[in-house]
Amino acid sequence: MRRPFLLASLAAIVLAGCATGAALLNQQPLAQSRFQSQNSGTVSVSQQVSVDRIQATAAVLTGQAKMPDGRLIPERGTVEGRNLTRAFITQTLEGFGYKVEPHNYRNNGTNITVRLMADQPTNEYILVGAHMDSVRNAGADDNNSGSSAVLETARVLKQLQGRKVNIIFAWFDEEEIGLIGSYALARELKKQNMLVSSVHTLDMVGWDSDRDNVIEVEQPDGNLWEYYNQVNQTHGLKLPLKRTSSGDTDHVAFREEGFVAVGLCEEWVGGDTTPHYHRRSDAFTTLNFDYLTNVTRLITAVTADLSRGVKGPLVSTRIPHNRFPGKQRHRHTSYEGLPLP
Numbered sequence: 001m002r003r004p005f006l007l008a009s010l011a012a013i014v015l016a017g018c019a020t021g022a023a024l025l026n027q028q029p030l031a032q033s034r035f036q037s038q039n040s041g042t043v044s045v046s047q048q049v050s051v052d053r054i055q056a057t058a059a060v061l062t063g064q065a066k067m068p069d070g071r072l073i074p075e076r077g078t079v080e081g082r083n084l085t086r087a088f089i090t091q092t093l094e095g096f097g098y099k100v101e102p103h104n105y106r107n108n109g110t111n112i113t114v115r116l117m118a119d120q121p122t123n124e125y126i127l128v129g130a131h132m133d134s135v136r137n138a139g140a141d142d143n144n145s146g147s148s149a150v151l152e153t154a155r156v157l158k159q160l161q162g163r164k165v166n167i168i169f170a171w172f173d174e175e176e177i178g179l180i181g182s183y184a185l186a187r188e189l190k191k192q193n194m195l196v197s198s199v200h201t202l203d204m205v206g207w208d209s210d211r212d213n214v215i216e217v218e219q220p221d222g223n224l225w226e227y228y229n230q231v232n233q234t235h236g237l238k239l240p241l242k243r244t245s246s247g248d249t250d251h252v253a254f255r256e257e258g259f260v261a262v263g264l265c266e267e268w269v270g271g272d273t274t275p276h277y278h279r280r281s282d283a284f285t286t287l288n289f290d291y292l293t294n295v296t297r298l299i300t301a302v303t304a305d306l307s308r309g310v311k312g313p314l315v316s317t318r319i320p321h322n323r324f325p326g327k328q329r330h331r332h333t334s335y336e337g338l339p340l341p
């Protein structure tokens, strides 16, 4: 049975979120604006991203370590594995102080979402998400990496002051069998007339064997390519960003429903991507946590600036995505009876 995504009365929640949010935020004197952080030497938002926390989260999501309640997540493709995954992500988010809103779109198909409301009421949202399911393997790179990055972003942003735009953090279900969860969420947001000004998805962001830190920016709509480059510069991240036209992952679902979207990925087009893709060997020990942390710093800084209303550059001419190199993912062919090396 299909249960509607309970966004209830938006205005009521905006106000409630505002009141409780303010009380929490007053306890934490961190997250200065980028200008303050440059001038005063205080810790900037991207520096609050913790490699240790990402590693600890990733260990549980890949079955390398047990959940706090003692259970193990051996894979995230079966109904059982995805239930465990949702339980762990839910517990983690509750530990950060979030109220989890499951989006149950069909039998055994449930996205996890949380909302972080702005300090002042607004209808505008941005969405940051990653798919949490795998092809019945540990899925360390695909896509524990993105899921752990978004969890860490949610943790850091909870403490950020001066937010003017609401944020939805989302963990999509059933990406590997056809972007099922992200399509369902995109349709739901559209149906509810939610003003979501941009959508950012992460898929496979934990591999960098040549250690050049290159991050591929997939199909950046609107001025998002320029925005990412602006943030990269103003936050002093100095990460090499490359624009591509790759799809076959969750940002496609949101774009098709009319949202401005973008995806982040390791060098899928550039060729420095995990050799363990959709194999049983896609395990925790293969991950490059320095790289994953850098990607997390980038998405955290972008989310922070967007939520604080930092404007992006005006773009007069937009270059079509197909002018940039892209590479198909051969998805949705290897789920049933996962082909093993």
Ligand SMILES: [Zn+2]
Binding pocket: 131, 142, 143, 175, 203, 204, 249
């Ligand atoms: Zn994936």
